[in-house]
Amino acid sequence: MKGFFRSLAAIFQFFTIMPLGRNIEFDEYTRRFYLIPLVGYFVGCLCAFASMLFPTPELSAAACVAVFMVIYGFNHFDGLLDLGDGLMAHGSREKRIKALTDQNIGAGGVAAGILVILLTYSGLLSVSYIPAAIIAAEVTAKYSQVLFLTFGKPIREGIFSYTHSYAKKWFPFASLVICLPILLLPITPAGFAAIAVALIISFSGLFILSNRLFGGINGDVTGASNEITRLFVIIALAVVC
Template sequence: MKGFFRSIAATFGFCTILPVGNNVDFDYYARRYYLMPLVGYLTGCIAAGVAILLGSTSFAAAASIAVLLILYGFNHLDGLLDFGDGLMAHGSREKRMKALTDQNVGAGGVGLAMVVILMTYSGLSALPAMPAALIVAEVCAKFSQVAMIAFGEPLREGIHSYVRSFGKKYYVIPAFLICIPVILMPFSVREFSAAIIATAISIAFVYFAATRLFGGVNGDVDGASGEITRMAVIAALALAV
């Protein structure tokens, strides 16, 4: 049981800039990375608090997104930028891999990040239940990252391959069970169905794009999956209202 709580602390410490679990062995996170949706509940609640404080206005939508990006230390945004560069690169798989792993940011990365952030902002602004949507979207985003780690064949040695070596594909099952309490949010069956479909489509898109274009998945792809899924879920909720 002590190891389980250390894994929770390590998961929060690794995924966010919050001063929780920073001194806990990274392996505790890797052994139980299926706990990541718990992070989504916390970050979602913090962003929801910002939205409530600011009155669920357009400014609140922008501020909530900013808070989320900061809570993750812009790490997932960095992954999204690299993923965008890899997607938009022309030529062989090797050239796409170089664009994905290059430290420089190109037009593809900037363009994809702009699309994701603008769509997230627009969707949030259109949602009356903005705080609840933030929680649902964050939990779904973290589930998508669990799925990406569980099923994504490593592109090369790195954080993704190391974490994946500790887990099993069935880790998506406990991760899904952790997500179930989001049904308490004030959304209809239609809206929840839209969110689930958006999550599945996002995971499939990122997974198949990475596998086809790069030959596998790395940490950047994991981070991009979370950002894209958040956007897709918020957009789906906004369209289903």
């Protein structure tokens, strides 16, 4: 049980800026990364609470975006920007990977960031109940990262490849069980079906695209998957509910 809580603390230290005392060994995170959706519950609930503090949908949606950006330390957003550069790069696979992993941000990254933020904000304005939508979206987004960490083929050695080396085939199933409490949210059956479809489309689309263009997955793609899956879920709920 002590190892479980150490792993949970390590996961929160890795994914958020929450002050949790002394740094825990990275291996504690990798051994149980199927717990990642618990971070989604935490961040989603913070966003939901922030959204209820404001009287208008516009301010509520903006508060959600601000909270998840800050709590994640803009790390997933940084991955999205890097992915945008990689997707817009021309030439060989090597050039695309260089653009993906480069420290500098180009026009492709800026455009990707702007589009995702605008669409996320607009989607939140269109859902029937922002608190439920943002919690469901955050948990689902975190589950997509578990899928990438489990099934992704690393492009090169690094944090992603090291974490992937600890993956077990049962991780996605354990992680899915952790996600099941979102079924208690005030979302219609059609809404839950839309969430499942959005997850499948966002994961499979990005997975196939990354393997085709980059030859595999890295931490930037995994981080970007959080932003993209969240967006897809919110848009799906806005359309269906």
